[in-house]
Amino acid sequence: MIGPKSVLTSAAGRLAPKVIESAPGVTTPVVRQALHHAIAGIGPLPGAAAAAEKHLEKQDGDVEAAVKQVIDNHVRMAGVGGFATNIGGLVTQAVTLPANITGIAIIQCRMVAVIAHLRGYDLTDPRVRNAILLTLLSEEKVGKQIKAKKIPAPPMAVATAPAYDRSIDDTVASEVAQELLSRVTGRGMISMAAKRVPLVGGVVGAGADGWMTYQIGRYVSRELLPRRSDNR
Numbered sequence: 285m286i287g288p289k290s291v292l293t294s295a296a297g298r299l300a301p302k303v304i305e306s307a308p309g310v311t312t313p314v315v316r317q318a319l320h321h322a323i324a325g326i327g328p329l330p331g332a333a334a335a336a337e338k339h340l341e342k343q344d345g346d347v348e349a350a351v352k353q354v355i356d357n358h359v360r361m362a363g364v365g366g367f368a369t370n371i372g373g374l375v376t377q378a379v380t381l382p383a384n385i386t387g388i389a390i391i392q393c394r395m396v397a398v399i400a401h402l403r404g405y406d407l408t409d410p411r412v413r414n415a416i417l418l419t420l421l422s423e424e425k426v427g428k429q430i431k432a433k434k435i436p437a438p439p440m441a442v443a444t445a446p447a448y449d450r451s452i453d454d455t456v457a458s459e460v461a462q463e464l465l466s467r468v469t470g471r472g473m474i475s476m477a478a479k480r481v482p483l484v485g486g487v488v489g490a491g492a493d494g495w496m497t498y499q500i501g502r503y504v505s506r507e508l509l510p511r512r513s514d515n516r
Contacts, residue, residue: 312457315464318386319417322393323407329390332397333407340402347402347510354402355501358395362388363494385464388493392420395497396504404511405443414456415443415508421463422496423503435459440507 325331343349396416397407405412418426418439429435436452
């Protein structure tokens with residue numbers, strides 16, 4: 285009798301060439317495009333600033349309660365694979381990139397942007413936008429990339445730098461693109477393979493996307509400290 289693990293391994297083997305074939309679509313312009321739509325809004329998702337104010341109103345002006353609600357809501361969004369795929373599909377119609385990956389990138393960027401707005405950051409500031417992208421790497425990866433001198437500083441330092449350094453734009457976007465590529469060809473490949481197995485696929489995909497979104501949300505809540513003394 286063939287068990288679920290054997291089926292997943294077999295499915296992963298068949299999917300690997302397709303995943304690698306799609307990987308070149310993970311480019312820096314796509315990453316920037318995802319960030320733009322996350323901040324400006326796309327499809328059923330309103331812009332980040334408007335969403336932040338709505339969350340704040342629901343929490344009677346309590347910024348930290350609003351931040352927690354933002355994380356919880358986006359974790360749920362990320363866990364609904366169909367929703368993420370539909371959001372990504374609006375962006376990737378002409379791009380060789382899995383719509384679910386782009387959808388997750390938009391959802392995670394949006395979560396970070398909403399939190400940044402709540403904490404007093406200007407979402408039109410290119411330094412803040414670079415910081416938002418950096419958080420998608422996760423806290424552990426950011427630390428490793430700083431040690432390897434692949435990125436200049438943590439998100440908070442980038443967002444509050446004395447001056448905007450245009451030279452790091454491509455570096456930041458490239459690192460995030462590589463991370464998305466890694467997720468597609470690594471854990472993402474297993475998740476995609478799992479989708480070939482009844483019942484298992486949805487659990488694996490939702491769990492992976494939801495957990496990563498939660499981790500990023502918690503990282504951002506610690507990293508992007510309030511910019512205003514009164515939190516507003």
